[in-house]
Amino acid sequence: MGPKALYPLGWTFRMATTALQQGEVPVGCLLVHKGEIIGRGKNGVNCSKNATRHAEMLAIEEALDWCKNDNLDKDAVFSETDLYVNVEPCVMCAGALRLLGIRRVVYGCQNERFGGCGSILNVASDQRSGHGQPIIQCVPGVFADTSVQLLKEFYKGQNPNAPNPKIKRFQDVSQTSLPVLDVSQPVDLT
């Protein structure tokens, strides 16, 4: 994958930061189909009191709505869709992505506690969890350091409502590795 293909991952950091500011675990996720963003999600566990409201699940729901509105076959769409997320999807999300037959998952750091793309189990590409679907191509460890830093913000237990000083670092990342991504512009995530 070329650097331009990683463009959406930079955006997931911004979405994750928004989640953090709202008192959620900083995870952001994008689903990209033929260059178009068809699903967005950021972690919403605490606001919904539902522990399954991970960024990936929300992004999947938006993409399913997109398929429905455009009257497209979801199986065909997901087989050509890539998911970008700043942390390795957990076992649940990997199971969900496998059920949907998604093509590829690009992610930042490993999820040592819950990871479903190899850290705890490899649901993403394990023949056991096939459900008749092909294995998911995983691209791990993209901007892993930035991703780890963001998670540390949460686990340190700092005030999630405080202005986040780490945004500057994303600009650095974009300047060195993602020249096409202008994160100095606000991103509408609503």
Place this chain on the structure above:
Amino acid sequence: MQGKNIPVPVLNDVFTKPISLVTVYSAEITDKKETSRLIKQLGELFPLTSLSHVKRVKSSEKIEGKQLQIILCTPDQLENDAPCTNIDEIFCTLPDFNKSGLGKLTCSKVPEYQPKTRAQFIEAQKYWPTAFHEDKELSRLLDGTFFSKTEVERINSYMNTALSIARRGGKEGALSIGAVIVNPDSRDIIASCYDIRQVSSNPLRHAVMVCIDLVARSQGGGAWNIHNTPGFYWKSPTCEALIKPDSSSRETAHHECPEAESSTNETGNTRHSPQKSTALVDDADQSNEPKNLKRKHNDEVQTSSYLCTGLELYVTQEPCVMCSMALVHSRIQRVFYGSPHPDGALGSRYNIHYQPGLNHHFQVFKGVLEEECKQLVTGVT
């Protein structure tokens, strides 16, 4: 002991697998007066750190009386490349060691791990004596006496509720899979629903995922607009469960009792049941709140339920890997399911409920009203 319709525990295979054995160097004690000296000196020279559960000396009955055998060492405690064939090779680097009382060198098989169950303990003793601390709860799980007759009846009645909501789903054109989440202390049904993966535009709305969201709704949360689905039930949010008590949300909440519910639940929407104090855990994950947010909640409400902590799930079919991990995230206490599924993750494909590395484990029982649950899937009902 495991009779018909007694819930079958889905246990970690360390409790059910046969014992494994390793080889050690041993020798017969020809002069029993030397026994305690040999135990002491060998214990210092070759401590059995990796086999601390194994007794140093084995006593076996012979026609001419008791015969004692002592473990000298494990092969990896010696620097020799080739296996030893006589006792002098064992002690070649220890010329001062007093070998009196030791007979011919033998190789013995001893249990590699400490037995966890009585069956494993009995098997282990055939080879070499070991320590064993019986886990009474585990023994009752294994011999089918874990649940009393009354408890089995209660379990079956909740599964019957799951069965009837599954049949309701079938009538509505959905998949006939039913799920019920129960508070075992108050005996309240918190939520019950069927699988809507085929009748909604979201193929991930499996019965378990839907039920978890209805529990969230009963706590003043919830993400999906599914509460008007025919036959679905969830317990109305109580004042304690809401961050800001809001009577209007209680009035507008629409819900319906499933047919199989007992009359005690008909008033469930207005009754304030005792809530367990919030079981907040220190480790942080995607389902945890930052510390200051927790405090904010606690200031406003003294007690509230937290996700599915302390709750039981009854589901007609074994959950898939997505649903099983959703139950880990939700901190479910116990799961009962009817029929296994080839893609299930609580015993079939995976064992998510005791997966090493995960921060929450829970008990799983299968085979509850299994025949009825199987008939749902094949549509024979």
